[in-house]
Amino acid sequence: MKKNFRIFVYSDYPCASLNIDVVQERINELGFPVEDRGNLIDFLSLSEQGIYKLGQDLSSVQIPDISIPVDSTNPPDRNEIASEVNRILGRESAAGKFYDGFWIQRILYRALAEKVADEIKSGFIHLIFTSRLFGTFENRRYHARVVLMGTPALISTSGLVEAPAKPKEYYYIKGRLIQTGRDVSELDRMYKGRFVEYDDPNISSILPSYALQAVGYEITGNAFCEDPDCCLFNSHWQEDVLKVQYNGNPCEKCMELIRGK
Ligand SMILES: [Zn+2]
Numbered sequence: 001m002k003k004n005f006r007i008f009v010y011s012d013y014p015c016a017s018l019n020i021d022v023v024q025e026r027i028n029e030l031g032f033p034v035e036d037r038g039n040l041i042d043f044l045s046l047s048e049q050g051i052y053k054l055g056q057d058l059s060s061v062q063i064p065d066i067s068i069p070v071d072s073t074n075p076p077d078r079n080e081i082a083s084e085v086n087r088i089l090g091r092e093s094a095a096g097k098f099y100d101g102f103w104i105q106r107i108l109y110r111a112l113a114e115k116v117a118d119e120i121k122s123g124f125i126h127l128i129f130t131s132r133l134f135g136t137f138e139n140r141r142y143h144a145r146v147v148l149m150g151t152p153a154l155i156s157t158s159g160l161v162e163a164p165a166k167p168k169e170y171y172y173i174k175g176r177l178i179q180t181g182r183d184v185s186e187l188d189r190m191y192k193g194r195f196v197e198y199d200d201p202n203i204s205s206i207l208p209s210y211a212l213q214a215v216g217y218e219i220t221g222n223a224f225c226e227d228p229d230c231c232l233f234n235s236h237w238q239e240d241v242l243k244v245q246y247n248g249n250p251c252e253k254c255m256e257l258i259r260g261k
Contacts, residue, residue: 004123007032007215010040012130013090015157019204020129026208026248031259032215040108040128041088044115054111055085061103063135066142070100087132094132095158101134101148108152125218126152127211133158146210149223153214157203160210164238166195195238202246209245212258216250220257227251 007027011020024034037043046054059080061070086092108128113120133156135142144163148154156163165171170191177184196202209231216232217223225232228244230251235241250258 005032005125005215005219006119006123007034007125007127008037008119009034009211010037010043010126010128010152012040012128012132013087013094014129014131015199015203017199017201017203018129018157018207022204023129023208023211026205027211027215030208030212030250030255032212039090041090044111046111051085051088052081054107055081055088057107058088058099058104059084061100061107063098063100063142066098066135067140069137069142070103072100072103094130097133098142098144099132099134100142101136101145101154104132104134105148105150105152105154108154112152120151125215127155127214128152129155129157129207131157133162147213149214149217151218153211153218155207155210155214157207158198160203160206160241161196161198161200164196164235164241166238167191170194194242196241202242205248206241206245209248212248212250216254216258219260222257225251225254227253230254 009020009024020036024036027034041051044050056076059076060072060074062074062080063070064074083092087094109120112126119126133144134148134154135144136148144159146156146159146163170187174184174187177187196206213224213232224234227233228240231245231248232250232254233240233244235244
């Protein structure tokens with residue numbers, strides 16, 4: 001690995017089946033030492049006022065309409081701020097909420113910069129594992145993402161479930177079932193194992209690949225690899241994620257680039 005890079009991992013209530021130790025071990029195995037900083041909010045050691053401000057900021061960057069980019073001037077609703085504070089403290093789930101990824105990144109950048117100003121620069125990589133579902137606005141609407149490169153890099157356990165597409169025929173059959181007013185739960189059972197589910201034990205094996213994508217981006221400036229067998233490949237389908245990201249092997253070219261040979 002290129003010298004002088006330090007990788008820090010934080011968690012912001014990712015889904016319960018994500019074992020950060022497994023992720024850390026896997027990245028260590030590949031030759032990239034990781035320092036686990038535990039719970040992000042505990043690490044930031046915010047005051048009560050700081051937590052309220054963070055709740056205010058995060059609630060204002062939720063996406064009410066996926067066809068309109070969030071400009072952060074969404075007036076935060078008092079109840080929603082209270083809920084957001086609960087989510088920050090792990091007392092309420094972020095399920096069903098959708099956030100603008102770049103705004104979350106800016107908000108958390110500011111929070112980290114206040115806490116560890118001397119570590120917000122080249123050579124320091126910050127990875128935050130979160131359950132918050134976030135997206136980026138492209139082609140006239142928001143698309144959910146698993147990973148957002150940058151400082152800090154965000155990796156979403158909900159994004160892993162929601163962003164990569166399920167098999168095409170799954171959507172077709174689901175549409176037909178809904179049209180005819182039938183139960184769709186049987187369909188999920190039929191397709192079990194062909195996509196990642198919430199609280200799927202595979203999550204711990206898959207996410208090291210996304211962590212490595214974020215690390216690779218910081219070191220080389222390349223977001224993704226073109227090789228469909230490389231774990232830095234930008235998989236659009238759940239079935240590819242379950243194969244390529246699950247296996248978690250970077251191609252030789254990527255390994256050399258990241259290691260800086
Ligand atoms: Zn590669």
